[in-house]
Amino acid sequence: MASPGSSDNQAPSNPSTVWHPAQEWLEDDELDMDYHPAQDITEDDDDWEDHMDDESDDDGEGLEVSDAAENPHVTLGNIQIELATGDQDEQEQEGDHPRIPAARLFELLASSGLQHILQSNGWPGLAQEEDDEDDDEDDYYFSAFRNRPRTRRRTGPVEYPKVPSDEGKELMGEGHFGSDQYYVDRLKQRKKALAMNLMWRELGIDVHGVQKRADQAISQKLIPGSTADRIIHYDARSYSGQFSDDGNFFFCCAQDFRVRMYDTSNPYEWKYYKTVDYPFGRWTITDSTLSPDNRFLVYSSIRSKAYLATTDPEDDSDPTVLDFSAVPGRRRQRQGWGGPDFGIWSLRFSGDGRELVAGTDEDSVIVYDLETKQTVLNLRGRHQHHVNAVCFGDSSSPHILYSGSDDTTLRVWDRRSMGDGREAGVFMGHTEGLTYVDSKGDGRYVLSNGKDQTMKLWDLRKMMTTAKFDTIDPNIYTTDFDYRHGPYPDDYYEPHPHDCSVVTFRGHRVLKTLIRCHFSPPGSTNSRYVYSGSEDGKVYVYNLDATLAGTIDVRSATQNSRPREPDPFSAAYGMGGEMMWRTCVRDVSWHPNAPVLAASSWNGWGGSTGTCTVHSWNDGAADDEGDPPVGRNYDGKLRPIPEFNENRDNAPTIQSRRPLRSRPVRQLFVDSEPDSPEW
Known part of the structure; x- marks a missing residue:
C-alpha cells in the first residue's frame, strides 16, 4: 500500500483483497508521532518471512514457524501457539492444549497484550536492538516490540503530587492566573452568584478597576x-x-x-x-x-x-x-x-x-x-x-x-x-x-x-x-x-x-x-x-x-x-x-x-x-x-x-468496552470535497 501522500494512493480495485493483520498494527511509525512506515513499500518487503526464518534457527529461542499447510504453529521460547481455522468463539480441546482460532490470535497480535505475555515468559523480542545508523527498514517495522519499558523497582508506596497544590493556590491568590474563586462577599458572608455579579455590573456599583475585575471573575x-x-x-x-x-x-x-x-x-x-x-x-x-x-x-x-x-x-x-x-x-546533502x-x-x-x-x-x-x-x-x-x-x-x-x-x-x-x-x-x-x-x-x-x-x-x-x-x-x-x-x-x-x-x-x-x-x-x-x-x-x-x-x-x-x-x-x-x-x-x-x-x-x-x-x-x-x-x-x-x-x-447508545488503539487510516483516497485531487 502506498503512503497516504503519494500519487499512487488509490482505492483498491480488487474487492477480494485479503486482509492481513499487519494492516492493523499500532502506529510503529510514531517513534514519537504519526508516520506509519509500513505504508512505504520497499524492495525488501518480500524478504520478511525469509529473514524471520533465518533468525529463528540461531539458538532455539527465536521465532519458529512450521509449514502452515501441515501443522501451523508458532513456538516462542516456552510458549507454543497453534493456529486453527474456524469460528472465532470456537475452541477445540486437544489433550490439555486448547486450539485457538487464527482470528483470536491476530486480535491479540494487534493489541498490546501479546507483548506482556511474551516478556513475562522470557522471549527477547522480534528483532535485535537497532544500531545507531541502522538502515535496515525491516527492523524498523518491529520497533513496537523493541521499545519495551524498563520497570522500576519501587521501594515504597506511590507518592503522587499533593492536590490541591500549595504552590498553585499561592499563584491563584497572587492574581497571576485569574481571580480567587473562593472570594466571599464580606457583607453577605457568601459567594456572589452569577446573577448578582451581572446585576452589579449593570448598575455600575463598583469603580472602573473593581468592575473590570468583577467582569473577569464572571467570565472565568x-x-x-x-x-x-x-x-x-x-x-x-x-x-x-x-x-x-x-x-x-x-x-x-x-x-x-x-x-x-x-x-x-x-x-x-x-x-x-x-x-x-x-x-x-x-x-x-x-x-x-x-x-x-x-x-x-x-x-x-x-x-x-x-x-x-x-x-x-x-x-x-x-x-x-x-x-x-x-x-x-x-549544497543540499543526502543524509545528516x-x-x-x-x-x-x-x-x-x-x-x-x-x-x-x-x-x-x-x-x-x-x-x-x-x-x-x-x-x-x-x-x-x-x-x-x-x-x-x-x-x-x-x-x-x-x-x-x-x-x-x-x-x-x-x-x-x-x-x-x-x-x-x-x-x-x-x-x-x-x-x-x-x-x-x-x-x-x-x-x-x-x-x-x-x-x-x-x-x-x-x-x-x-x-x-x-x-x-x-x-x-x-x-x-x-x-x-x-x-x-x-x-x-x-x-x-x-x-x-x-x-x-x-x-x-x-x-x-x-x-x-x-x-x-x-x-x-x-x-x-x-x-x-x-x-x-x-x-x-x-x-x-x-x-x-x-x-x-x-x-x-x-x-x-x-x-x-x-x-x-x-x-x-x-x-x-x-x-x-x-x-x-x-x-x-x-x-x-x-x-x-x-x-x-x-x-x-x-x-x-x-x-x-x-x-x-x-x-x-x-x-x-x-x-x-x-x-x-x-x-x-x-x-x-x-x-x-x-x-x-x-x-x-x-441509533442506540453503545458503550465501548475496549480502549482506543491507533491504526492506519482506512480511507485510501479522499472524495469528500468536489473537484479536489485524490491522494
Missing part, C-alpha cells in the same frame, strides 16, 4: 459544556485545531493532508473559509501555525519542507515551499543535518511574524527566516531524542525558545547567548517523553504534557542550570514507556528527584498520540485554567491548584453521530465483526473572547475518522431551543449532513 466561571453546538466531520482523523489570537479565525488539520479554515468572528456561527493541502505529505499533517496578522498559514508533515499558504479565500495560488533543510552556503529525510513535528510563528521555529525528528530545533527563506539557527547535539514540541517564550520577543523532547527534558534557549551552542537552562520533572509545550506568552510560565500522564507548570526563574544538568543522566529516571500500546501502569510512576516544576496536574490520559495542552486565554477565562485533551475522549480543565475545574465529554457528545460504513477494512478491524465508537481528543482550543471551545479528535467507528466539535457554555443544559438545534452534523465545508443526524437520532 463559564466553562463550556459537553453538549456540542455542532459536530464537523472529516473522513480522516483530526490532529490539531486552533483559534487565532483575535478569535476571528480557526483552522483544523487532518490526516487527509488538508487544512480547513473557518471564519469565527462570530464564535457561535462559523463560516467556511477555504482549504489548503500538503501535496506530498507523509502519514499526516503534523502541525500548523498562523501568522500574528492572520494572513498566512504554515503547515508541515514528516518532511523537511513546510508549506506557506495565504488565508485569503480569493487567493487560489499554490502554497510557497519552505525548505528547512536549506543551509546557507552549502540538512538532509531531505528528517520530519517536522512542531511549528510556531514568532511574535513579529518574521521567523518560524520547528522541532524535528533529528533531535534538533531549527529557526527559519521567512524573508531569506533559509535556516538561521540549528540547535543540535543537546536533545537526545525527537523534539516533539517547540514554542517562543514571549509573544513580543523572538529570543527565548522552549523545546520539549522524548528525552524527558524541556530546554530553554536564549538566542542572545548561543556562543557555546548550549541551552540557557533545563526543566526536569517528567519521567517520560514530552508531547507538547505551550507558553503563557509572558516570558515566565510554560506548560508541558508528558507521557508519564502528567501535565506540568514551570516557572522560568526555577529552571536548572546547564552546569548542573550536565552532571545528571536523565535516562536513569525513565522507563522508555511506549505510550502507543496501552495504559501507563501505576508501578511505572515515580517522582523525579530533580523535579523543578511548580504544579503537577494528573487525571487525563496522554496515550496513543501526541496530545496537546494549553493555557486558557485571558479574555474569556481571565487566564484562570490550564486544559488538555485526553485519550478517553474528554477535555480536562484544571484550576491552578491542580484540582479539576470541569470536563467536556466529547465522546458522549458525538456517539453514533455518523453511520457505520460497510467496507472490508472496517469489518477487518473489528476482528469479530464488532466495531466500537472510539474518541481520542488530540487538541483543544479555547476562544479568546467567548466561552467557546473547539476540540479536534480522532473520532468515529474504530477511531479512524475525525471531528471538530464546538462547545459553548450553556449552564449545563442538555438541549437548546435556538435555531439551528445543537448537536447537528456538518461536513468539512459546514454543509449539513441529514443522514448523519437521522442515524444518531435512531
Whole structure:
C-alpha cells in the first residue's frame, strides 16, 4: 500500500483483497508521532518471512514457524501457539492444549497484550536492538516490540503530587492566573452568584478597576459544556485545531493532508473559509501555525519542507515551499543535518511574524527566516531524542525558545547567548517523553504534557542550570514507556528527584498520540485554567491548584453521530465483526473572547475518522431551543449532513468496552470535497 501522500494512493480495485493483520498494527511509525512506515513499500518487503526464518534457527529461542499447510504453529521460547481455522468463539480441546482460532490470535497480535505475555515468559523480542545508523527498514517495522519499558523497582508506596497544590493556590491568590474563586462577599458572608455579579455590573456599583475585575471573575466561571453546538466531520482523523489570537479565525488539520479554515468572528456561527493541502505529505499533517496578522498559514508533515499558504479565500495560488533543510552556503546533502529525510513535528510563528521555529525528528530545533527563506539557527547535539514540541517564550520577543523532547527534558534557549551552542537552562520533572509545550506568552510560565500522564507548570526563574544538568543522566529516571500500546501502569510512576516544576496536574490520559495542552486565554477565562485533551475522549480543565475545574465529554457528545460504513477494512478491524465508537481528543482550543471551545479528535467507528466539535457554555443544559438545534452534523465545508443526524437520532447508545488503539487510516483516497485531487 502506498503512503497516504503519494500519487499512487488509490482505492483498491480488487474487492477480494485479503486482509492481513499487519494492516492493523499500532502506529510503529510514531517513534514519537504519526508516520506509519509500513505504508512505504520497499524492495525488501518480500524478504520478511525469509529473514524471520533465518533468525529463528540461531539458538532455539527465536521465532519458529512450521509449514502452515501441515501443522501451523508458532513456538516462542516456552510458549507454543497453534493456529486453527474456524469460528472465532470456537475452541477445540486437544489433550490439555486448547486450539485457538487464527482470528483470536491476530486480535491479540494487534493489541498490546501479546507483548506482556511474551516478556513475562522470557522471549527477547522480534528483532535485535537497532544500531545507531541502522538502515535496515525491516527492523524498523518491529520497533513496537523493541521499545519495551524498563520497570522500576519501587521501594515504597506511590507518592503522587499533593492536590490541591500549595504552590498553585499561592499563584491563584497572587492574581497571576485569574481571580480567587473562593472570594466571599464580606457583607453577605457568601459567594456572589452569577446573577448578582451581572446585576452589579449593570448598575455600575463598583469603580472602573473593581468592575473590570468583577467582569473577569464572571467570565472565568463559564466553562463550556459537553453538549456540542455542532459536530464537523472529516473522513480522516483530526490532529490539531486552533483559534487565532483575535478569535476571528480557526483552522483544523487532518490526516487527509488538508487544512480547513473557518471564519469565527462570530464564535457561535462559523463560516467556511477555504482549504489548503500538503501535496506530498507523509502519514499526516503534523502541525500548523498562523501568522500574528492572520494572513498566512504554515503547515508541515514528516518532511523537511513546510508549506506557506495565504488565508485569503480569493487567493487560489499554490502554497510557497519552505525548505528547512536549506543551509546557507552549502549544497543540499543526502543524509545528516540538512538532509531531505528528517520530519517536522512542531511549528510556531514568532511574535513579529518574521521567523518560524520547528522541532524535528533529528533531535534538533531549527529557526527559519521567512524573508531569506533559509535556516538561521540549528540547535543540535543537546536533545537526545525527537523534539516533539517547540514554542517562543514571549509573544513580543523572538529570543527565548522552549523545546520539549522524548528525552524527558524541556530546554530553554536564549538566542542572545548561543556562543557555546548550549541551552540557557533545563526543566526536569517528567519521567517520560514530552508531547507538547505551550507558553503563557509572558516570558515566565510554560506548560508541558508528558507521557508519564502528567501535565506540568514551570516557572522560568526555577529552571536548572546547564552546569548542573550536565552532571545528571536523565535516562536513569525513565522507563522508555511506549505510550502507543496501552495504559501507563501505576508501578511505572515515580517522582523525579530533580523535579523543578511548580504544579503537577494528573487525571487525563496522554496515550496513543501526541496530545496537546494549553493555557486558557485571558479574555474569556481571565487566564484562570490550564486544559488538555485526553485519550478517553474528554477535555480536562484544571484550576491552578491542580484540582479539576470541569470536563467536556466529547465522546458522549458525538456517539453514533455518523453511520457505520460497510467496507472490508472496517469489518477487518473489528476482528469479530464488532466495531466500537472510539474518541481520542488530540487538541483543544479555547476562544479568546467567548466561552467557546473547539476540540479536534480522532473520532468515529474504530477511531479512524475525525471531528471538530464546538462547545459553548450553556449552564449545563442538555438541549437548546435556538435555531439551528445543537448537536447537528456538518461536513468539512459546514454543509449539513441529514443522514448523519437521522442515524444518531435512531441509533442506540453503545458503550465501548475496549480502549482506543491507533491504526492506519482506512480511507485510501479522499472524495469528500468536489473537484479536489485524490491522494
